[in-house]
Amino acid sequence: MSFSISPFSTPSHPLAPYGWDDGWAETFAPHAEQGLLPGRVVRVDRGQCDVVTPYGTLRADTAFVVPRDPMRIVCTGDWVAVDPDGDPQFVRTLLPRRTAFVRSTSSQRSEGQVLATNIDHIVICVSLAVELDLGRLERFLALALSSTAGAALLGDGARPVGRQAPRAYEAQPLVLLTKADLVPDAITLSHLVEDVERIAPGVQVLPVSSATGEGVDVFGAIVGGGTSVLLGTSGAGKSTLANTLLGEDVMHVQGAREVDGKGRHTTTTRNLLLLPGGGALIDTPGLRGVGLWDAETGVGEVFSEVEELARQCRFHDCAHESEPGCAVLGAIEDGSLSARRLDSYRKLLRENRRIAAKTDARLRTETLREWKRRGAEGRAAMAMKRGRTL
Structure with a gap:
């Protein structure tokens, strides 16, 4: 053939x-x-x-x-x-990947797990059927904003790191507040949207409802060009939303538990599907854990106001704990920055640096192992030329 x-x-x-x-x-x-x-x-x-x-x-x-x-x-x-x-x-x-959404496999390991590649939109689905977990959303956003070519692996195995990576392609994040029909009134919904917008600078936040159709047309227009991936916990309504866009029940759906509103794992594989209005959609299983992976750039963008305040501190190495002239602590005192926001920033930075340190150690070990293997092969080849074996 x-x-x-x-x-x-x-x-x-x-x-x-x-x-x-x-x-x-x-x-x-x-x-x-x-x-x-x-x-x-x-x-x-x-x-x-x-x-x-x-x-x-x-x-x-x-x-x-x-x-x-x-x-x-x-x-x-x-x-x-x-x-x-x-x-x-x-x-x-x-082929070399343009973009990739990557998380760490476990807090105890130094390996990354690629969840979707060559994506143009990273759609973070957050259910309004349960209380908003802003910390989890900040974590998703940090990974999403890092999912450019810098987080992608190239075809030859090269992996550019952090701010040194090229940014020819970028995956644009979008936050979907799903099950908006369960919010009792428009004023409450507006406040929820504002809460999310405050922690997602520059990211579009869109309330949607597969039950009433609210926001679905707008969402369909956004993902109508390129490839989008749906991410979120089980019960966030990803598969239901995918079925709504597809116009048929392609993805199997189960109801959320009434006790806590959490969903059951119904999607078990990542599937790329064509949308009738154009574009492609990758539906993913619900994520229980979202460990950071090479997300320093994303953390900086999600917490841009903290980093801007830090540049105004009296000391360039200010830890924002008790130092005089700390602009970050000053912002907390006057209410322009929440203590929760600073705690979340510190937590994600610590986690990302810990993973990066483990990754560097693993790469050093693998490189040393490869050098030893090549050295052994070289010695064996020289021994064969001299008519003897090692």
Whole structure:
């Protein structure tokens, strides 16, 4: 079987609805010359993935791209090169990721977990059926605002870090306050929106209701271009909202527990779905934990007012605890900054630095191990040249 894929995209290209553009075509050109087929991963499950290609969806094995680094595992949203002649068919390589939403796998480990890639909108769903957890939302926002190319892994394994990373592509965060129909009155809803806007500078906050349709049209227009990922805890209404946009019950839905309003895990895999009005949507399982991963940039943006105040402190290394001339403590005293906000800022910074320190240590260990392996191979090669073995 042979395929001829033009390296240039057009609006009528079969993969255009999934986000294929001239940039992806140019990146893929060397693989096209090798007879490989472009495709986008729409689902991953136990070492295999569903890949949509110009000639339909196929099931491909990921054995050829299983790396040591879990950050490079095939993920929903990835663009890949597939061998069309294989039996079974294999994903041969990942194209460099433009953006990625990454969290740490556990507070006890130094590995990151990629939840979605090549995304244009990160939609954080927060249910209004329960009390707002502003601290959790700040955590989501810090990760979302860090999910640019700086948080993405490149195809060759390189990983730019922090503010040194290129920002050619950015995923725009959006906060959805779901189940807005459960709020008793418009004034209360307006106050809730204002509370969230205060901790989400520059981020659009939109109340929506799948039951009444409030805000759904506006949300549909926002995600109508590019790829969006829905994130949030179980019971936040992600799958219900996805079904509303899709116009059919594609995602299975269960009701939230009446005791505490928390949801049951109904979505078990990350699925990329095309929206009737344009764009693509990645629905994800509910997240119990959201550990930070390389999120220093995002923390700084979420708490921009704290960092601006810190620059006005008398001492450049002010810890904002009891130092004279501390602008941060002054803002807390006059009520312009809440103590909760400062505590949250400190907590996220500490966590991110702890993860970064662990990551650096792990990378140093892996590098040392690789040097030792290469040294052993070099000594063995020299011994063979001299006619002996080690």
